[in-house]
Structure formats: C-alpha cells, structure tokens
Amino acid sequence: xxxxxxxxxxxxxxxxxxxxxxxxxxxxxxxxxxxxxxxxxxxxxxxxxxxxxxxxxxxxxxxxxxxxxxxxxxxxxxxxxxxxxxxxxxxxxxxxxxxxxxxxxxxxxxxxxxxxxxxxxxxxxxxxxxxxxxxxxxxxxxxxxxxxxxxxxxxxxxxxxxxxxxxxxxxxxxxxxxxxxxxxxxxxxxxxxxxxxxxxxxxxxxxxxxxxxxxxxxxxxxxxxxxxxxxxxxxxxxxxxxxxxxxxxxxxxxxxxxxxxxxxxxxxxxxxxxxxxxxxxxxxxxxxxxxxxxxxxxxxxxxxxxxxxxxxxxxxxxxxxxxxxxxxxxxxxxxxxxxxxxxxxxxxxxx
Numbered sequence: 617x618x619x620x621x622x623x624x625x626x627x628x629x630x631x632x633x634x635x636x637x638x639x640x641x642x643x644x645x646x647x648x649x650x651x652x653x654x655x656x657x658x659x660x661x662x663x664x665x666x667x668x669x670x671x672x673x674x675x676x677x678x679x680x681x682x683x684x685x686x687x688x689x690x691x692x693x694x695x696x697x698x699x700x701x702x703x704x705x706x707x708x709x710x711x712x713x714x715x716x717x718x719x720x721x722x723x724x725x726x727x728x729x730x731x732x733x734x735x736x737x738x739x740x741x742x743x744x745x746x747x748x749x750x751x752x753x754x755x756x757x758x759x760x761x762x763x764x765x766x767x768x769x770x771x772x773x774x775x776x777x778x779x780x781x782x783x784x785x786x787x788x789x790x791x792x793x794x795x796x797x798x799x800x801x802x803x804x805x806x807x808x809x810x811x812x813x814x815x816x817x818x819x820x821x822x823x824x825x826x827x828x829x830x831x832x833x834x835x836x837x838x839x840x841x842x843x844x845x846x847x848x849x850x851x852x853x854x855x856x857x858x859x860x861x862x863x864x865x866x867x868x869x870x871x872x873x874x875x876x877x878x879x880x881x882x883x884x885x886x887x888x889x890x891x892x893x894x895x896x897x898x899x900x901x902x903x904x905x906x907x908x909x910x911x912x913x914x915x916x917x918x919x920x921x922x923x924x925x926x927x928x929x930x931x932x933x934x935x936x937x938x939x940x941x942x943x944x945x946x947x948x949x950x951x952x953x954x955x956x957x958x959x960x961x962x963x964x965x966x967x
Contacts, residue, residue: 621743622740623718624719625650627723628716628724629641629654629724631726633666634727635672635905636898641728646692647732650692650717654680654693654694656677657671659704659705661845662841669700680693696715704793713784713789720784722780725826727830727834728778731889732889738822749806749810749811751780752781753781753823754824755826756823756826758825758826759829759830760830760880761910765881766871768873770876772933777813777814779795780824785801829861831907832862835857835872839853839861840853852874856874861908
C-alpha cells in the first residue's frame with residue numbers, strides 16, 4: 617500500500633514458538649509495512665521452551681528465514697536473533713525499536729491480526745492527523761476455536777485495550793514492554809499527548825483480533841511461561857490450562873487471568889483474510905497443528921443454565937469489586953447454575 621502522503625509504518629514483533637501463525641502474520645502486515653522487524657528468541661524465564669541456544673523449538677526461525685527468501689521481494693523484513701537468551705522482553709522490544717526508521721512504530725504479537733480495511737482506516741487517520749502520538753485497540757480474544765471468544769471482568773476493567781501504535785522519530789525511546797510505553801524526544805509518554813483510545817476505534821468497528829487462547833500447545837506453553845516469571849502471580853496457570861482450557865471444568869473462569877470471573881460467547885463476525893487462509897490450510901492438511909475439540913464448548917453455549925449464569929455475571933460487571941464474601945456467594949451460585957464440576961480449595965467454589 618504505497619502512498620507518499622501516508623506515514624511509514626515500522627512493525628515490530630518479538631516471537632518464540634510462533635507457529636503456525638508466523639507466515640500468516642507477516643503476510644497480513646506486508647502490504648502496509650515500510651519495514652517488519654522480527655526479534656526471535658527466548659527470554660531467560662522461557663528457557664525451558666527453547667533450544668539451548670535460546671531459539672524456537674517449533675520451526676519459527678526457519679519459517680522466518682524461508683519467508684525472507686521466498687516472500688519478501690521488497691526487502692522489508694529484518695530478522696534479529698542472538699545466540700543465548702534475552703534478559704527480558706523490554707530488551708527484545710528495544711531491539712526492534714532501535715532499528716525502526718518509520719514514522720510510526722506498530723507493535724504486533726505473532727497471534728495478533730487486523731482486518732486490512734481497519735489497517736487502512738488507521739493509516740488514513742494517521743495521515744490526516746499527524747498530531748496523533750499513540751493508538752490503542754480493543755481486542756477480541758479467541759478461545760479454543762475460531763468460533764468462540766472470551767470476555768470477563770478483567771478485560772472489561774480495561775485490559776481489553778492494547779497499546780500498540782506509537783509515533784516514532786529521532787530521540788524517541790521504547791521504555792517498557794509492560795505496558796508498551798514509548799517516550800518522545802522530550803521524555804513525554806506518548807499516551808499523554810495525543811492518544812486515540814481503543815474504545816474510540818471500536819465504535820468504528822476497528823478491532824485487534826487476538827488468537828491468543830486458540831491452540832492447546834500455544835496455551836500450554838504460555839501457561840508454563842507464566843508459572844516461571846517473577847513479575848506475575850499466576851502460579852496455578854498450568855493447572856488452569858489443563859483443567860479449564862482443556863477440560864472446561866470452571867466455565868466462569870475461562871480467561872487465563874483465572875481469579876476473576878469470565879465467560880465464553882460465540883463469535884459472529886468475520887475473521888481477517890490471513891486467519892481464513894490459516895483455517896483453510898489446517899483443514900486441507902497443509903498445516904499440522906493440534907486443534908482443541910469444541911464439542912464441550914458447544915454443549916456449554918447451548919446450555920440454558922450457562923446462558924442464565926452468563927447474563928447474571930455480565931449484569932454484575934459494574935459491581936465487580938464486591939467484597940470477598942458476596943463475591944464467593946455469587947460465584948458459588950454460578951457454579952450451581954452451570955451444573956459443572958468445580959475443583960478448588962475454596963469449599964467447592966471457584967477460586
């Protein structure tokens with residue numbers, strides 16, 4: 617997508633074990649990119665998921681190299697690796713930021729996609745208003761299959777908004793990965809200057825399509841990583857992955873921030889084209905990836921009791937900071953309504 621009046625976009629990606637998304641993510645970004653800078657490899661906390669040299673174990677690096685040779689006619693893709701482990705994701709993010717030469721830096725996870733029409737909308741918006749310094753997006757989070765999404769109190773408190781796009785120029789600095797924060801040459805946080813909130817874009821049907829809780833291997837590896845990091849208290853993550861993501865034993869704790877109520881719904885929209893291509897390749901056997909069975913999800917969503925419980929918990933979202941006793945009573949009631957087996961340390965109630 618070439619137009620001299622539009623700003624140049626530098627896409628920055630950090631990835632470890634990004635299959636099967638890698639090639640589809642790059643293909644989705646390529647028409648809009650001034651450059652795509654991919655930082656491959658593991659941080660120290662993810663060493664158990666990587667090779668001894670700190671690389672992906674699922675062929676991600678080979679896929680990146682093959683894309684560079686076969687699908688990069690305009691020489692847009694840069695691949696950054698190292699022999700050994702990165703200290704943290706801050707360092708990885710700065711590695712692509714420090715090489716960026718575009719007018720804007722757009723951070724993308726390998727399992728994040730956008731509709732091309734939405735990307736054109738954002739790019740046109742940036743061209744028409746060069747004073748914009750930062751753009752965030754409301755995410756749609758897919759769970760267990762392409763037809764299902766997860767929502768919940770945690771997301772509705774603000775975590776559904778992802779900070780992804782930042783103005784870029786000389787003297788700008790990528791400050792931190794959690795949350796993504798960029799300062800300009802005057803040291804100002806770009807979200808405090810001219811920020812476009814994701815909720816504004818959602819009103820225009822512009823979303824980030826996040827396929828972060830889709831495939832079993834993907835989810836199990838994320839949760840194994842969460843179990844090991846020292847910046848997050850989520851020490852039951854692997855248990856949640858086994859019992860809830862794979863077993864659906866706690867249908868109102870389906871988000872991987874599992875201490876807060878959440879629920880499943882059907883997805884009624886259209887997927888971005890490269891996700892459709894991924895689906896087609898999986899069905900045709902061109903891509904080999906383990907798929908989660910969705911029979912139990914269908915039974916759950918067809919359950920009248922689950923729909924009633926979901927309605928109640930969604931209605932209580934504005935009051936989600938209730939006292940512990942009242943919250944426990946409410947969640948026990950939801951457990952009864954759902955008629956599912958609950959397994960926790962809290963007298964039969966969800967944790």
